[in-house]
Amino acid sequence: MKKIHKIITVVSLAVSGVLASYMFCQRFTLLHLGLLYDELYSMATAFPGFSWGYIWREMLLKDVNLPLFNFILYGWNHIFPITADYMHLLSALVSAATIPLVWFLAPKRWNLTQRFIFTALMAGSFALVQFAGIIRAYSFAVLAVSALTLQALSILDVLSAHKNPSAKRWSAFFFTGLFAAYLHYFSSALFFITALIVFIYACYFKTGRKTVFLGTAVVFACWLPWVYHTVRLMSAPGSSWWYTTPPVQASFEIAQFLFGSNLILGGLIVLIVVAGTSILFTYKKTLFFRTDLILPLGQTLILLGVITLVSHKYNLWMDRYFLAALPSFLLLLSYALFHLQERHRILIILLPLLLTGWVGEHWEFVHNARHEPTGLKNALAYLTQTEKRHTILVDTAKTGYPPAALNLMYTFYAPKDYPLTIIPLTEQNRELAFTGEKLPVLIPVCSVQHLIFTETTYGLEEAQEPLIFAPDICVLSAKEGKIIQDD
Known part of the structure; x- marks a missing residue:
């Protein structure tokens, strides 16, 4: 034994x-x-x-x-x-x-x-x-x-x-x-x-x-x-x-x-x-x-x-x-x-x-x-190569990181020498999402709660279903909505 x-x-x-x-x-x-x-x-x-x-x-x-x-x-x-x-x-x-x-x-x-x-x-x-x-x-x-x-x-x-x-x-x-x-x-x-x-x-x-x-x-x-x-x-x-x-x-x-x-x-x-x-x-x-x-x-x-x-x-x-x-x-x-x-x-x-x-x-x-679930990389490829966008709005309210880091983060996967402008989404510039060029809104850390927060805070309604790029990033195409104020 x-x-x-x-x-x-x-x-x-x-x-x-x-x-x-x-x-x-x-x-x-x-x-x-x-x-x-x-x-x-x-x-x-x-x-x-x-x-x-x-x-x-x-x-x-x-x-x-x-x-x-x-x-x-x-x-x-x-x-x-x-x-x-x-x-x-x-x-x-x-x-x-x-x-x-x-x-x-x-x-x-x-x-x-x-x-x-x-x-x-x-x-x-x-x-x-x-x-x-x-x-x-x-x-x-x-x-x-x-x-x-x-x-x-x-x-x-x-x-x-x-x-x-x-x-x-x-x-x-x-x-x-x-x-x-x-x-x-x-x-x-x-x-x-x-x-x-x-x-x-x-x-x-x-x-x-x-x-x-x-x-x-x-x-x-x-x-x-x-x-x-x-x-x-x-x-x-x-x-x-x-x-x-x-x-x-x-x-x-x-x-x-x-x-x-x-x-x-x-x-x-x-x-x-x-x-x-x-x-x-x-x-x-x-x-x-x-x-x-x-x-x-x-x-x-x-x-x-x-x-x-x-x-x-x-x-x-x-x-x-x-x-x-x-x-x-x-x-x-x-x-x-x-x-x-x-x-x-x-x-x-x-x-x-x-x-x-x-x-x-x-x-x-x-x-x-193998599928590289890096949502930002896929989202920027879509926005710059498919839609040919040179300006995008980014909801930075719940990103958790200082503004000085965000521009480099969000342009890291943009094509080399591609002129891309990042504009932080605010209540003052929210109209850019549904007037004129109707800029897309990039939402990092895109959970259901974050999406709802963005829509209610900035008074945005979805013009179509948000585009999901892996679990962490989504892109919202908006139409005008109403800002919901907390009681």
Whole structure:
């Protein structure tokens, strides 16, 4: 029986290694795809034709997004051509670098199997592969959260021996935290949550309390000015948050986005329940010291609590935001798989089965990606090549980005040397949409709610069905309507 278990383990790990290696390489296969709407903003904030002072003053200080990624991309674009391939390459390289990073930063007490399981999950996650090359801060945030989480586990190991970690180890943790704090708000939250958990353990073991408190306070002091700036922007008159998907529906969509189909989700729920029950019965007296479990569980639960509180004002239940938290989720999952493998060796087959499912999800994404769902590219091709338009109206009310970035974003896919004029739609110039040339109205982030908002705010009625270019962009041909005023 032991021989059979050994064969199953070896075969399962070998198959998992092949699948993880395949998904690792897939991070570099879709670099050629066109830029999505949010990626166009990243491009505009890193455009080498603008000075950094102009970008900082006219774009970054007028936007709520954290600025570190834009600064890095700005330097990258001064070295390499400003094309989709090269800009995607930056994020893909960082995503790929995360895999050897988690292997080498894993706590020394982990054996090769535990280290392999977590690394394979990080390499094989189809959500991380899908967003590996996206020209946003996500790949950087995943790297930062992976690093600070594994650094925290090593710090907790030292604290549990009633020793204070070295200054070098603490410095690396806080530097990584500061890096995470200026990449994405979810990675910011995860650093401070992680620091809180480390502080609780430091208090319990009565060592390192002052260091973790002061170090976290320094990072918070460095981060606070931007938070204050963001709160002011979000509280300004006329500002609004456009994302309004109900939390229950959004939660299910987030779970599918991160982990896959209903079948995979169902299997993971069963796995977590079985592993969780086994862990509780096995370690019920020493659970507090199982930091591989307690740290990612604490990160996850506290983050969800923070998001729930903030979402009473600004709905943060958006699938791609949770990419920054995926290392914590996968660390929990890896602990569950490792525990089941230790208690019931044959259950190691769950790892290659999960990775196989994720490969299938990736293949479905690759098939859809062949059509390049970049709505703005298709919309501009239609407006400039089919309709030969040289002037268009753009509804910028809910774009979420500063005006200085919009012209470059909306003309990026116009034919080279094509004279195209972009006019922001206002109540004062709305008549241009239904008189004279009857200019088309380009509506970015074109949800049903946004379309209704545009029509009611500017008193426009549809002359014909709006033209839909992928889920994010539509073009409205208007006839005169009546402006609807709020009571």
